[in-house]
Amino acid sequence: MxxxxxxxxxxxxxxxxxxxxxxxxxxxxxxxxxxxGKAIGVPAHTIRKDINCLGEVGDTGSGYDVARLKAHLRRxxxxxxxxRACIVGLGxxxxxxxxxxxxxxxxxxxxxxxxxSVNRIETMQTRMPVxxxxxxxxxxxxxxxxxxxxAVPAPVAQATADxxxxxxxxxxxxxxxxxxxxxxxxxxxxxxxxxNEMRVxxxxxxxxx
Amino acid sequence: MxxxxxxxxxxxxxxxxxxxxxxxxxxxxxxxxxxxGKAIGVPAHTIRKDINCLGEVGDTGSGYDVARLKAHLRRxxxxxxxxRACIVGLGxxxxxxxxxxxxxxxxxxxxxxxxxSVNRIETMQTRMPVxxxxxxxxxxxxxxxxxxxxAVPAPVAQATADxxxxxxxxxxxxxxxxxxxxxxxxxxxxxxxxxNEMRVxxxxxxxxx
DNA sequence: GCGTGTGAACTGGTTCACAGCG
DNA sequence: CGCTGTGAACCAGTTCACACGC
Numbered sequence: 001m002x003x004x005x006x007x008x009x010x011x012x013x014x015x016x017x018x019x020x021x022x023x024x025x026x027x028x029x030x031x032x033x034x035x036x037g038k039a040i041g042v043p044a045h046t047i048r049k050d051i052n053c054l055g056e057v058g059d060t061g062s063g064y065d066v067a068r069l070k071a072h073l074r075r076x077x078x079x080x081x082x083x084r085a086c087i088v089g090l091g092x093x094x095x096x097x098x099x100x101x102x103x104x105x106x107x108x109x110x111x112x113x114x115x116x117s118v119n120r121i122e123t124m125q126t127r128m129p130v131x132x133x134x135x136x137x138x139x140x141x142x143x144x145x146x147x148x149x150x151a152v153p154a155p156v157a158q159a160t161a162d163x164x165x166x167x168x169x170x171x172x173x174x175x176x177x178x179x180x181x182x183x184x185x186x187x188x189x190x191x192x193x194x195x196n197e198m199r200v201x202x203x204x205x206x207x208x209x
Numbered sequence: 210m211x212x213x214x215x216x217x218x219x220x221x222x223x224x225x226x227x228x229x230x231x232x233x234x235x236x237x238x239x240x241x242x243x244x245x246g247k248a249i250g251v252p253a254h255t256i257r258k259d260i261n262c263l264g265e266v267g268d269t270g271s272g273y274d275v276a277r278l279k280a281h282l283r284r285x286x287x288x289x290x291x292x293r294a295c296i297v298g299l300g301x302x303x304x305x306x307x308x309x310x311x312x313x314x315x316x317x318x319x320x321x322x323x324x325x326s327v328n329r330i331e332t333m334q335t336r337m338p339v340x341x342x343x344x345x346x347x348x349x350x351x352x353x354x355x356x357x358x359x360a361v362p363a364p365v366a367q368a369t370a371d372x373x374x375x376x377x378x379x380x381x382x383x384x385x386x387x388x389x390x391x392x393x394x395x396x397x398x399x400x401x402x403x404x405n406e407m408r409v410x411x412x413x414x415x416x417x418x
Numbered sequence: 419g420c421g422t423g424t425g426a427a428c429t430g431g432t433t434c435a436c437a438g439c440g
Numbered sequence: 441c442g443c444t445g446t447g448a449a450c451c452a453g454t455t456c457a458c459a460c461g462c
Contacts, residue, residue, distance in 0.1 A: 018408075045434075046431095102404060149407075195227075
């Protein structure tokens with residue numbers, strides 16, 4: 001029974017996908033909603049509802065076949081093709097991301113880095129091509145890059161995002177602690193705001209729940 | 210009219226708090242819900258509802274006094290005292306976080322770093338004290354550290370979290386792509402999962418909305 | 419008229435309960 | 441008997457609409 005996927009559902013299904021990967025590596029063939037729920041920290045009902053959105057996948061009475069579940073998720077979430085990505089802003093965070101080797105195993109291929117400071121680029125020892133900011137549009141189009149990890153200083157975040165949009169990028173993970181404005185029909189955005197998460201955490205700590 | 214704060218509400222209020230800071234720096238004294246909403250990317254209704262949870266704060270008809278609003282938020286969210294934090298795991302991400310100077314201006318004081326690799330610690334040039342992992346409990350208690358940024362490799366995340374809990378930590382920002390289990394009544398957790406965010410983004414891109 | 423405060427309506431996601439199958 | 445699939449019940453957060461004050 002196919003249904004439209006809500007964002008919380010998508011988020012959880014992505015985690016289920018990850019779990020399937022790990023289960024497969026461990027050689028486990030079948031898994032129940034209870035086990036999945038435990039692994040990703042949500043009740044079993046929720047998992048079942050979520051998985052149901054993809055149509056019937058489980059064998060009633062005996063859980064899910066890991067390989068089959070993973071295949072369904074791959075198609076439903078669009079993980080068939082690997083996505084070409086770039087990192088914009090090579091300060092501490094940007095270069096940490098550049099060194100993060102897990103991208104490859106996750107269906108992403110980070111093929112370029114950009115920074116406005118030529119010095120920084122020159123002193124950077126890396127196997128990934130790095131370009132000055134003014135080449136952004138050209139490189140993104142030439143390399144068919146679909147998504148960007150935006151890790152520039154907050155004051156230039158919007159301007160940089162504008163260039164990304166003009167370059168035809170389709171998705172942005174925004175690490176800057178400001179809201180960026182993009183045409184929502186063309187470009188998807190996810191925000192990761194470390195300071196805000198810390199503040200929320202701090203509030204939860206004082207509120208005691 | 211005081212009400213209990215939901216997590217989405219807290220998240221937005223933290224962003225409003227941040228906005229107040231910036232407005233103050235710019236010397237702006239008053240702000241409307243419309244302006245705030247635009248700045249943090251949510252409709253004005255929502256902002257008003259959120260702010261209302263703190264009791265009456267705005268002057269009917271003429272928006273909010275920035276200083277007063279900020280003061281209310283500070284008290285309601287518990288930003289009076291600065292929180293002592295530590296960074297656990299000094300790989301690329303951990304050390305990037307260590308260099309992130311914005312913490313100070315945000316009410317946090319990062320007073321220690323921990324890593325299991327002694328080599329890494331020795332070759333690290335930094336003004337922040339860095340300790341081997343086996344000193345974690347002792348240092349956390351001695352330094353009265355309340356929260357931790359957990360950036361260790363995924364396989365040791367749970368074990369490390371257990372030590373943090375045993376050390377009496379009160380909050381964890383978990384950067385590892387696994388769910389960590391902690392006694393929820395004592396310790397608050399917020400997860401930041403970069404790979405999962407990228408996957409969600411990718412799904413949204415294929416689903417075209 | 420603009421902007422806040424707030425109760426009422428609504429929407430949609432989560433939780434429950436149970437039928438059905440291995 | 442355990443586990444999935446699913447319709448129904450529930451609940452929470454969001455959105456709306458309007459009264460009141462500047």
